[in-house]
Amino acid sequence: MPDSRTDRLIRVDMTQGSVEIEPVPEAWQMLGGRALSARILLEDCDPLCEPLGPDNLLIFAPGLLAGSAAPTSGRLSVGAKSPLTGGIKEANVGGNPGQDLMKLGYRAIVVTGQPADSEARFALDVTAEGASLRPADEHRGKWNYRLIEDLAAHYPATASFISIGPAGEMRLSGASVACTDQEQERHPARHAGRGGLGAVMGSKGLKYVSLDAGRRPARKPLRRKEFMALSKSFTRTYLEGPAQEPFPKWGTSVCVSEADKIYTFPYKNRVEGRSPDAETLDGMRIVESFEERGGGMHNCLTGCIVQCSNIVHDAEGNYKTSALEFETLTLLGSNCGIASWEDVADLDRLCDEIGLDTIETGAAIAIYMDSGAMEFGDAEGAKRILGEIAEGTELGRTIGNGAVATGRKSGHARVPAVKGQAIPAWDPRPLKAAGVTYCTSAMGADHTAGLIVEPGQDYEEAVRASQESQILNAVVDSSGFCQFLMPNLDEVRAFFGHFLGCEVSREAISDLGWRCLEDEWEFNRRAGFSSADDAMADCMQTDAIGPQELVWDMAPELVARAYKRFEPRDELFELRPS
Amino acid sequence: MPQVEIPRRYRGPTGGAANVEVSGESVRACIEAVEARHPGFLELVVDADGSLHRFVSIFVNDEELPRDALDIAVAGPDRISIAAAAAGG
Ligand code: SF4
Numbered sequence: 001m002p003d004s005r006t007d008r009l010i011r012v013d014m015t016q017g018s019v020e021i022e023p024v025p026e027a028w029q030m031l032g033g034r035a036l037s038a039r040i041l042l043e044d045c046d047p048l049c050e051p052l053g054p055d056n057l058l059i060f061a062p063g064l065l066a067g068s069a070a071p072t073s074g075r076l077s078v079g080a081k082s083p084l085t086g087g088i089k090e091a092n093v094g095g096n097p098g099q100d101l102m103k104l105g106y107r108a109i110v111v112t113g114q115p116a117d118s119e120a121r122f123a124l125d126v127t128a129e130g131a132s133l134r135p136a137d138e139h140r141g142k143w144n145y146r147l148i149e150d151l152a153a154h155y156p157a158t159a160s161f162i163s164i165g166p167a168g169e170m171r172l173s174g175a176s177v178a179c180t181d182q183e184q185e186r187h188p189a190r191h192a193g194r195g196g197l198g199a200v201m202g203s204k205g206l207k208y209v210s211l212d213a214g215r216r217p218a219r220k221p222l223r224r225k226e227f228m229a230l231s232k233s234f235t236r237t238y239l240e241g242p243a244q245e246p247f248p249k250w251g252t253s254v255c256v257s258e259a260d261k262i263y264t265f266p267y268k269n270r271v272e273g274r275s276p277d278a279e280t281l282d283g284m285r286i287v288e289s290f291e292e293r294g295g296g297m298h299n300c301l302t303g304c305i306v307q308c309s310n311i312v313h314d315a316e317g318n319y320k321t322s323a324l325e326f327e328t329l330t331l332l333g334s335n336c337g338i339a340s341w342e343d344v345a346d347l348d349r350l351c352d353e354i355g356l357d358t359i360e361t362g363a364a365i366a367i368y369m370d371s372g373a374m375e376f377g378d379a380e381g382a383k384r385i386l387g388e389i390a391e392g393t394e395l396g397r398t399i400g401n402g403a404v405a406t407g408r409k410s411g412h413a414r415v416p417a418v419k420g421q422a423i424p425a426w427d428p429r430p431l432k433a434a435g436v437t438y439c440t441s442a443m444g445a446d447h448t449a450g451l452i453v454e455p456g457q458d459y460e461e462a463v464r465a466s467q468e469s470q471i472l473n474a475v476v477d478s479s480g481f482c483q484f485l486m487p488n489l490d491e492v493r494a495f496f497g498h499f500l501g502c503e504v505s506r507e508a509i510s511d512l513g514w515r516c517l518e519d520e521w522e523f524n525r526r527a528g529f530s531s532a533d534d535a536m537a538d539c540m541q542t543d544a545i546g547p548q549e550l551v552w553d554m555a556p557e558l559v560a561r562a563y564k565r566f567e568p569r570d571e572l573f574e575l576r577p578s
Numbered sequence: 579m580p581q582v583e584i585p586r587r588y589r590g591p592t593g594g595a596a597n598v599e600v601s602g603e604s605v606r607a608c609i610e611a612v613e614a615r616h617p618g619f620l621e622l623v624v625d626a627d628g629s630l631h632r633f634v635s636i637f638v639n640d641e642e643l644p645r646d647a648l649d650i651a652v653a654g655p656d657r658i659s660i661a662a663a664a665a666g667g
Contacts, residue, residue, distance in 0.1 A: 242664070245633075245663040245664070246632045246633055246663060247633070247663060247664065247665045252665075254632070255665040257631075257632075258587070258622075258631070258633050258662075258665050259665070261621055261622050262587065262588070262590050262622070263590070284632075430590055453586070453587050453665065454586040454587060454589060455587070455588075455589060455590030456589040456590045456591075456592060456593050456594035456595075457586075457589070457594060458594055486664065547617070547618065548590070576664065578664060578665075
């Protein structure tokens with residue numbers, strides 16, 4: 001059984017068409033996922049490079065515990081310089097590729113270069129025999145589901161896949177990277193959505209990566225007995241407690257009604273914080289559909305005890321999409337004035353097929369509607385636009401390039417974005433700490449970088465809460481754990497300690513998170529970012545929502561305090577991801 | 579007077595206040611008293627049909643209240659804790 005000391009890296013050069021395998025440097029032994037991706041980008045990638053050029057790196061790095069017996073620990077980080085923000089980006093994704101890569105003993109795949117022929121497509125196959133590139137021109141232009149269906153017919157049933165759809169091949173800044181889930185059909189339903197990393201994969205001519213770990217066993221912790229005992233007790237406590245709550249039991253989609261009541265269910269390009277369609281978009285309608293149509297809740301990756309991912313069927317009882325999340329119901333539903341969850345399910349499937357981030361795409365369509373070019377609520381029009389993205393029409397390319405590109409092209413000023421990335425559902429006007437994260441995270445408006453759901457929070461406390469949440473999420477996204485398992489730092493360090501066979505102190509685990517943030521900030525600084533890039537979108541500062549007339553009104557100097565490390569307090573180690 | 583502890587997620591209407599002291603003879607009356615002082619609070623806790631919202635649990639002096647027992651009597655020093663399940667996204 002492989003353990004962490006023998007892990008290797010796969011380096012792929014798409015210019016040369018070469019693949020090399022090397023050991024993981026000693027200094028990187030405690031790094032996985034997002035922290036490893038940030039370190040590789042800082043050390044090996046020119047921050048001034050063209051995001052879609054040959055010098056950018058595309059990184060696939062599973063979290064440190066991926067492939068082990070720790071529950072819900074197989075998440076994969078996809079990293080690169082983002083074509084959407086121009087800064088560093090990590091997008092964290094479920095499905096099985098993360099744990100398959102780690103079971104094969106690889107801590108990361110690092111892709112550089114670019115083929116001379118921009119129309120050429122390649123595949124990277126990773127198995128117990130090694131890694132190799134091969135031509136894949138026959139798959140050019142395929143939508144994700146069709147692609148995986150075709151691949152499933154040729155690869156062993158144990159293989160998982162990372163792929164892009166036409167949006168990535170067209171190098172659109174809203175393009176996602178798809179990962180197959182653990183179902184027998186291997187649906188390409190899990191997406192590293194944010195930051196346009198699918199475009200970076202497309203720019204490298206890489207249509208897909210296959211990972212076949214066969215029946216390889218779980219990775220071996222150095223303190224095996226203690227690790228297994230910890231996994232067992234953690235699982236028991238989780239199943240007796242949080243697993244019984246409406247979230248995660250029914251998935252993120254059932255958060256709609258609560259989010260609506262606290263003014264963070266944006267409506268019509270965020271001119272309101274609540275939506276009259278909260279009832280019809282509430283994920284409980286999806287849950288109610290399970291009895292008649294089938295579908296239900298499942299785990300997107302093998303070994304997940306949370307099982308927060310829904311499988312949505314159509315009226316005939318056939319599979320339509322998975323997972324229809326709160327963020328998608330908000331950005332492609334309420335924020336576009338679209339009232340039916342079934343229409344949003346269609347849009348979600350189309351985004352997964354074409355390979356698009358549902359948040360960025362929903363925000364872009366809402367801006368287009370707000371500009372007067374299309375009626376709010378026009379679900380069929382929104383589906384047509386997604387078709388245009390796949391065809392590569394001028395309008396399709398504009399929307400596919402995201403919110404800022406759409407605002408620019410349509411001459412519309414209300415563009416809710418930070419650092420070039422659309423603001424997700426969680427709204428910075430009631431949720432100040434989330435806003436601090438959007439402004440100070442190197443990745444821009446990304447709630448997964450540090451979310452605190454606490455309206456009415458004291459502003460100084462919001463800065464500290466954001467920093468703590470950013471440290472926590474940097475660690476969790478480096479561990480392989482899913483944020484929805486909601487582990488705290490004390491729990492993560494206990495797992496790390498038994499896995500690596502050493503004591504991991506509170507200081508060491510919080511330093512790991514902080515260093516990851518510092519690496520990301522430093523990359524952006526070298527890429528030319530300054531405090532001017534931390535500005536909240538103008539419309540968040542002027543368009544008030546709710547009876548309290550909430551706007552973003554935090555002073556930039558106060559927000560900037562998130563860059564200076566606070567003395568760690570006990571709460572940091574007890575905090576759980578939201 | 580009973581004290582109502584407000585969970586972090588529902589402190590928008592209370593302007594960030596974590597505790598509100600109210601007079602009321604039942605749990606429901608106390609929640610309504612918070613609403614009277616901080617409009618917008620009630621709908622976070624109770625659905626339109628008067629039942630507890632699915633993300634909410636209530637504890638009286640650390641004992642969890644059955645979901646259909648909002649009308650249970652409370653007295654002077656009782657502590658009513660409202661717990662909101664974590665919602666992710
Ligand atoms: S908690 Fe949900 S999103 Fe996370 S790994 Fe499990 S099913 Fe996937």
